[in-house]
Amino acid sequence: MTPRELVARIMARAEAEGAPAPAQPSRRDTFKVGDPDVQITGVVTTGMSTLDVLRRTVAAGANMVITHEATFFRDDDIPDFLEGDPIYAAKVAFAREHGVVIWRDxxxxxxxxxxxxxxxxxxxLGWTADAAPPEQRMPVVTLPKPMSLERIVRHVVEKTGVTSYRVAGDPKMQVRRVAVGVGYAMPSFQVAPDIDVIVGGEAAEGSDSQLPTYDLAAFAVDSTALGQPRGLVLLGHMGTEDIGMQVVADWIRSFAPEIPVQYLPAGEPFGAPL
Structure with a gap:
């Protein structure tokens, strides 16, 4: 099977499982480098196709990487701003030298x-989302019993293994309802009126972009000052989305068993504070 044939099978399976069709062709979900018509020797799924992941892919005898996030340092993956950049050139050269094909999912x-x-x-995280209408994509979890924000943080840090994270809110506040975000896909405190804490990846500190956001940390601080404690836990992009690519690996194995597929986490780019 070739990478092009595998992607066609992935798309067909997604449609069969009820994934809604895209409003327009995705600029993200395309081949980034390599020949999509070579024979697959093995597939690696990962949160981000870093050079380290590419090296580990080659060492594992695989030649196709399915990455969730960008290969070339910008969301649209268009590398025109990198023309002449030696880092970009070295990454492309490595992929080509070793016959690695990268497709973004x-x-x-x-x-x-x-x-x-x-x-x-x-x-x-070992959590089960509450029942919700289909239009509510961001999960909300009602904990079996209240926990302090401090205990919530210890739990999510232990489960994700992140070493760099940020927390806003009173560590002693009691938490019963948690909204979950991944990457920049962040719920707001307006998802439900009784959300105590948001556990997510990254949040902009307010913007007027096409998808306007507000400063969640500042909102939590002011809400707490007015007597309604709120908390925010940010685990970073790979601290929340790397693991989703293990789900993708398991899913692909279920309908393409003839291809070896493994999950290689990219890992967070930040280390523990010095």
């Missing part, structure tokens, strides 16, 4: 029902 994972990124994060 971003928009499809989020179109799946359930969203494969949220599915992976919920499984990792």
């Amino acid at each position: 971003h928009d499809l994972t989020h179109r799946m029902r359930p969203d494969q990124m949220f599915e992976g994060q919920l499984k990792l």
Whole structure:
């Protein structure tokens, strides 16, 4: 099987499972480098196709990488701003030298029902999302019994293994309802009126972009000052979306058993504070 044939099978399976069709062709979910018509020797799924992941892919005897996030340092993966850059050139040269093909699986994972990124994060944290209408993509979890924000943080850090994270809110506040986000896919405190804490990846500190956001940390601080404690836990992009690509690996194995597929986490780019 070739990478092009595998992607066609992935798309057909997603459609059969009820994933809604994209409103327009994805600029993200395309081949980034390599010949999509070579024979696959093995597939690696990962949160981000870093050079380290490419090296580990070659060492594992695989030649196709399915990555959730960008290969070339920008969301649209268009490398025109990198012309002449030696880092970009070295990464492309390595992939070509070793015959590595990279395909991005971003928009499809989020179109799946359930969203494969949220599915992976919920499984990792050992949480079950409350029942919700289909239009509510961001899961909300009602904990079996209240926990302090401090205990929540210890739990999610232990489960994800992240060493770099940020927390806003009173560590002693009691938490019963948690909204879960992944990457920049972040719920707001307006998802439900009784959300105590958001556990997610990354959040902009307010923007007026096409998808406007507000400063969740500042909102939590002011809400706490007014007597309604709120908390925010940010685990980073790979701390929330790497694991979703293990779900993707398991899913691909279920309908392409003839191809060896393994999950190689990219890992967070940040180390523990010095």
